[in-house]
Amino acid sequence: MKIFLSLLFAVSLLLSSDATIEVVKKVDSLPSLAVEDSSATYDDTFKVKFFKTLVSDLNVLSIFNVDKNYRLINYDASSVAVENKDMNYVLRYRLLKDASGAFGVEMKVISKNSVVLTKEYKVNNTKIFMFVAHSMAYDINSFMGEAPVEWMKRRVIFSKMTSPQKSQIVISDYTLSYQHTIVAGGFNVFPKWANKEQSAFYYTSFDEQKPTLKYIDISTGKSKVIKSSDGMMICSDVNDDGSKLLLTMAPTGQPDVFLYDVKSKNAKKLTDYGGIDVNGQFMDNGNIAFVSDRLGYPNIFKLNSNSGAVEQAVHYGKNNSACSTYKNYIVYKARETSELFSNNTFNLHLISTETDFIRRLTAVGVNEFPKFSIDGDAIIFIKNYQGQSSIGIIRINHNKNFLFPLESGKVQSIDW
Amino acid sequence: MKNIVMSSVVAAVLLFSGCSDKDPKVEDNSGAAQAVAAAPVATSVPSSRSESVSSAAVESESEMIARLQKELATINFDFDKFNINAANQPKVPANAEVLKTKASKFSTKLEGNCDEWGSDEYNIALGLKRANEVKKALSAEGVNADKITMVSYGESNPVCTEKTKECWAQNRRVDFKLLP
Known part of the structure; x- marks a missing residue:
């Protein structure tokens, strides 16, 4: 009996740490949180805008039942607003403006009539106020x-x-409320951050005679050519320290995955199947996931870069054409319908290479370009549904999806 | 902690403000200059596009390219396929003939394109496989393969943007471009 119980316990521990298991949390069971504004500066429109951004961030945290009512109260008031007296937590803040135009926020979190957290924030430009809201939510989390x-x-x-043949590369916050066009004009696609610090990025330029991988250092604005290839040239993934890239190139017309060493500039061909091999992604233990049509349809495979052995990684679906990895997890795009005459559905699914579970992450529309966050906590993706292009965020462990619509244009690819 | 938060946000600001006036040079067209109005970027127009006609009797290289490109038929493909179907087969020898004779001094760029179902790498690869099939077919017709380059735009270069099967069919194609 003891053995059985401990076995059961071990199984439940395993399950609880597996992101492919759906977590269903009841909203009622989350602690309540209200937000109070004490700002004397800035106009009402901006104050409400900031409030909404902050409430949205707190909702995305998925750890509170956030009250959406906007309430004004003196910052130094000894008790919370009457309406908020039953809340588990109250976040009170005031927006500040100094003579130089810098934007600041003072915040405190009140619980059971006591201040449990205080923080101050300052940036030199009101236009990036959303990053302050994101930082506040981060600190509360x-x-x-x-x-x-x-x-x-x-x-x-x-x-x-x-x-057609015209694109822009844009840097934004995760909600798209801040947007800065960094490459305008021309036909430039597949941007990919070059390092963890996000101080530079790679992208594919179609404006040259051959598809060309370029690199831009954001702090200096300097651009350099990394490599060109006939047919295809895409930076699919960058390793943790930025020293190695997985490229898709097709120098002889066959798309294959290559490992590129940033320092030595050597490219080593990792796949040699005569069909399509694309979308290489670094995994743990020297493994690389990639998309191949070697079984006659696109699917996700795993390559051991030490032994060269290739094995099928996904055993569900007959049209899995894109993937992203975090350690031993793979999120992939699966075509659910194959309609020639109407709209098709593409959903994202999550698997672990160590279990047999499959978790479907989206339900409707064309969901593509999944990309794990740097800490594996969330997945960002592109959703095209009913003529609207949005960026989506999936909180894996909270079983919640959030969408942030793009006002114009169609998102081609994404990285974060 | 406060300092760390502030300095990290300030660093972000510096990055953003730093990049606003240092957008990378955009090599393409005049539209780019308007798009990066905030950035004083010198935009040069490729000479092949900007040449003006100096004499009505002399055809410039760009005019010649434009004229010959019209003689090179676009090759269309079936849904999810990259082999050249029977209806499009006759276009190959006809195009090869133009490339071997009237357009023999130019290089050829084959541009593979797909319908709107996905902008990921696999779709780009599918467009490339289409271009590669055309390259092989042209080579079999005697066109010098060394003078053919390929690119795939996936779904990013549609000729038709309506959501109809006819429109999607038009977008599954390989275009011929001549390069000086």
Whole structure:
């Protein structure tokens, strides 16, 4: 009996740490949180805008039942607003403006009539106020002892099509409320951050005679050519320290995955199947996931880069054409329908290479370009549904999806 | 902690403000200059596109390219396929003839394209396989393969943007471009 119980316990521990298992949390069981504004500066429109951004961030944390009512109260008031007296937590803040135009926020978190957290933030430009809201949510998440949401403060880079053969590369926050076009004009796609610090990025330029991989250092604005290839040239993944890249190239017309050493500039061909091998992704233990049509349809395979052995990684679906990895997890895009005459559905699925579970992450529309966050906590993806292009965030361990629509253009690819 | 938070946000600001006036040089067209109005970027127009006609009797290289490109028929493909179907087979020898004779001094760029179902790498690869099939067929017709380059735009270069099967069929294609 003891053995049985401990076995059961071990199994439940295993399951609880597996992201392919769906977590269903009841909203009612989450602690309540209200937000109070004490700002004397800035106009009402901006104050409400900031409030909404902050409430949205707190919702994305998925650890509170967030009250959406906007309430004003004196910052130094000894008790919370009457309406908020039954809340588990109250976040009170005030926006500040100094003579130089810098934007600041003071915040405190009140619980059971006591101030349990205080923080101050300052940036030199009101236009990037959303990054302050993201930082506030990040700090509250840390204060609550939750797993870090590093991705919330990071920047997203994406390419969007503006017309045939015309695109822009844009840097934004994860909600798309801040957007800065960094490469305009021309036909430039597949941007990919070059390092963890997000100080540089790679992208494919179609404006040269051959597809060309370029590199831009954001702090200096300097651009350099990395490599060209006939047919295809895409940076599919960058390893943790930025020293190695997985490239898809097709020098002889056959798309294959190559390992590129940034320092030595050597490219080593990793796949040699005569069909399509693309979308290489670094995994743990020297493994590389990639998409191949070697079984006659696109599917996800795993290559051991030491032994060269290739094995099928996904055993569900007959049209799995894109993937992203985090350690031993693979999120992949699966074509659910094959309609020639109507709209098709593509959903994202999550698997672990160590279990047999498959978890479907999306339900409707064309969901593609899944990409794990740097800490594996979330997946960002592109959703095209009913003529609208959006960026989606999936909180894997909270079983929640959030969508942030793009006002114009169609997102071509994304990285964060 | 406060300092760390502030300095990290400030670093972000510096990065953003730093990049706003240092957008990378965009080599393409005049539209780019408007798009990066905030950045004083010198935009040069490729000479092949900017040449003006100096004499009505002399055809410039770019005019010649434009004229010959019209003689090179686009090759269309079936849904999810990259082999050249029977309806499109006759276009190959006809195009090969143009490339071997009137356009023999130019290089050829084959541009593979797909319908709108996905902008990921696999779709780009599918477009490339189409271009590669055309390259092999042209080579079999005696066109010098060394003068053929290929590119695939996936779904990013549609000729038709309506959501109809006719439109998607038009987008599954390989275009011929001549290069000086």
